[in-house]
Amino acid sequence: MNPRDVTQVLLSTGSGRVGAVFLTTLVLVSLFVLIRFPLDFGPTRWNNPASWADNPKAAAPAWTRLWQGNQAIGHRVYQSQEPSASTPLADLEQRTYTFSYDYGGGRAPTLMALSVVDVRFASRPTVLTLQVRRPDGRTLTLYQTVVRGPREGETPPYLRFQDAPLRVNLSSDGDAAARVREFYAQQMGVALTVEALQGRITHAVFGTPIEGAPGQFQPLPGAYQFTLTAVTGASSDVIGNVKLVMGGSVYGVMGTDTLGRDLALGLLFGFPVALTIGIATSVFATIIGASLGMLSGYMAGKTDLVIQRFTDIWSNVPLLPILIFLIFILGQKLWLVVVLMILFGWPGLTIVVRSMVLQLRSGQLVEATQALGASKVRIMFRHLLFQIAPFIFAQMIFFTPGAILAEASLSFLGLGDPSIPTWGQILENGFRTGAVYVGYWWWVLPPGLLIVVTAMTFVLLTLGLEPVVNPRLRENR
């Protein structure tokens, strides 16, 4: 059968069609990821806590608001390169950045963080002030800082916050807490203790005190206007980017983990990784297995015996314990997992291919060719391969999910490659940090489901290829 016929037979079965659709999807998503994601996504983004600092931690996917209703609060990010207003102020210049946040009155934001990147000044250090005007008309100053002045020997322009931004997490900042206490004392006449504000700064900012219940706040819904005021010494001074994050309790399409990582990104990156593992392993294991099987079946005698004995022993090595051991000793490298899977994966095919070749060898086709004087090797590869190719192809597909599942298992045991995020690793993180036990289902369900669907894809394809392998099925249908 040529590849066209194989495809045709495959697509004539239900499971084959479903498998083909799944496979196409997997490949398309993988291609998309390969184009859009940097290859060093693992170390530079995924495993870099700084890149997730502004995300809410362990937030459920945004669409869970469908049934969480008002209980959930969305994630808001305000960014601006240009000030909303710029006013001269004597020999100085005052720039304001205004962001309006609508608070519905449910949960207070889980996070409130201000970041400023790339500040340059020529003479006078920039002064930054963050204020919020509440729906009750009161204004609360949350933060104020003066950018560090010139160091000794430094020449203008003075560059600040170039590599690392100025970042304040107002929801847990001690200075911000003090300002909130001051605000409550002066404007509401309520004295808040330090403990009462512990971890509740946002509640205080977005609420009013409840009498008789110190440390409890009544949510105050309405529009909150955040204003960042930057007072600069010259109009040539630069403020690159201002960012205010109001952390939600839900985030993105797939939610976040306890480090605030956007799970959707990690899951996406897992697509090409899983496919590569599966396909690389199965292709090479199949090549080795089939070649040895054909060699063994065709060359009777010593070669056959040696290959047979060795295959028999090698195929019986219990895979997972050995894999665990070798990865543990030799290092947690993805390529090593693939190499080991290839190394231990070929014998099954060798045994089957050998017996098929033995059957075919007694067939007339090869005998006839032999009589015509074709060289041994050519007979072997031309005729035998032609006969068993569909079978080998089906075996290759069948072998693919095994490799994916094995990598996932290793990752789950904590032996994943730290530089390449995989579905198994995401699951392992969730399991090890106890996500299962506190009900973070969005962290453990999707990666597992993706593993299952990917494995199923190849199982379905194998089922669809049955008629190719087993001609009797083809005729009877």
Add this chain to the structure above:
Amino acid sequence: MSLIWTLAIRGLTLLGVLFVVLIMLVVALGATGFSDRMLRAIIGEEVRGLRTSLAQTIRDPDQLEATLEARRRDLESFYGLERPWYSRLPSMVLRVVKLDLGSARTLRSFDGSSRVTDLVLERLPYTMMLITTASVITAVLGLWAGVKLATRAGTALDRLSSYLSAVSYAVPAWWAGILLILLLAFRLHLLPAGGLYSTPPPEGGLARFLDLLWHAVLPIFTLVAVSLGAWVYTVRTMVLNTAQEFFVTVARAKGLPEGRVMRRYILRVASPPIVTNLVLGLAGSLGGAILTETVFNWPGMGRLFYEAIITADENLVVALTFMFTLLYVAARFVLEVLYVALDPRIRYGSRT
């Protein structure tokens, strides 16, 4: 004669497996310098012990140090540390076989011992309990359902079950376990999420035993769920294949009742290939046990394996790798004997 011969060949192959694994273990350990480190740790421990006991008798600190140093050198040459690692292969193999690998880094057995041997042997029964129970349940259910489906081949139920068995192949045991914990333990509060006993464990032998069983339900269920599909499918296929054999028609011609035909002419004949499949699935169920124990915090060798990895405890990892291989080889051999006992074509004379 040929019976012994057949079994001997299978036995030798399995010994070969054990040998290959051992060689892989010690070569990997030796070539990466792990074995040196392990030995130095053992020696260091011994010298430390000696120091405390000698400190009482030898008062002079210099003399004490000198004595200890001499002892250390003795030990190093005893373990062959001054020679290259490959010249120590045989003794290393021996130590792995005896699980004489010193002590675990942080893990302790229930009664406080840190010796690798104690730890591993203490956990072994729990793993055996899990694997054997799950295997028996899988086998019984698989046989029953496989035969049922074979008699209903081609029906919607049959097709559905072939898809289900494909799913069961694609679902990793540990993920299934996590789902069950999420659903049954945390949503519905039906079963415990893990561990051996409730805290505090109930008093009294029977109550404790029942509590243990209660905690074993989910792990066993998980193991059964992920291997049952393959079993059912195999049994069904083998039964269907055998049912088409000519001698089955002859049996019917002989006027034998259907039940007897099924038992003696179909199941009995299909059992050797079913056992073969069981053999092939064995490695898988062993791996499944490692992962399932991890998920359910079941203190068997599998969970120990996980803990050893997490705490980077080389000695334990080596010991457990060996133990799992040993367990596998032993179980394989039992099944091989069973296979030979079931199939007279192998029992007497050559395979045809």
Add this chain to the structure above:
Amino acid sequence: MRQIVLEVRDLRVSYHTPSGDLPAVDGVSFSLAQGEAMGLVGESGAGKSTMALALMRLLPRNVSMLEGGIELEGRDLLGMDEEAFRHEVRWQKMAMVFQGAQEAFNPVVRVGEQIAEPMVVLGGMTKAAAGAEALRLLGVVRLPGEIIQRYPHELSGGMKQRAVIAMALAMKPRLLLLDEPTSALDVTVQAQIMDQLKELKQELGLAMVFITHDIALASDICDTIGVMYAGKMAELGPAEDVLAKPQHPYTRLLLASLPRLSQDAPPQFIPGSPPDLRMPPRGCRFHPRCPQVFGRCILEEPPLLGVGEGHESRCWLAEDRP
């Protein structure tokens, strides 16, 4: 007085195949008396085995039609309830030696047990008694008693064939169906087995249906011979008559195809091949291959015509005879 054991009337069996129904047995009738043997001969695919399987009610699942009448000692077999048929008829009244005896034994059960099994299960004998009887039966087919302890794969082809016959005799049936019992064997063994069958026929008064495509072999043991062609009986009559005065051109060709030592003429092969039963030729089914074909043969199908005492032929040539 002939005591009729088996009476088959207008039996029709069709198989369901992807490319249409296949009438494998198409209106066959005959009867058989106690102690009599009928030979059923014909080329491969003529429907001989189908006929035997229909008698045993062991037709494969894809049978689409089964019609006609089968009576064994006056009992209607086709109308019988399956359980009653299994319990009262199979192996006890009517046993069969199947084509392909090499695969007739369960590979994992001892031969002796397989022979004795129906005696225990159906006959209610003790295991010991059944074992003794099995031993006796092995003696009847000239097999050493130690065979009882052996597994099928330890027996040679000839031994298996005899063991299968012994197994068929287990319940002392009145009728024995033999489907090519010797075709896989070499000539000496074949002759021995034929001798034993003849003995059995005489001693036990067994009625036999002897299926073969070797008409010479059939003539050796049979009282009557039926020649089947494409699902129909082409010629049916007393063995001597059919052999000495074959009436149907197909029978003649069959006889001519036998290698004969006494004649110089080389054996002739029947030209052509049997028709596709899904689309049988119009008129006489044999006409595409018949050397004596004439106009009428192509238009009309001949019925079985009497050509002598109990001798019939399905050929228009028979009509011309007085």
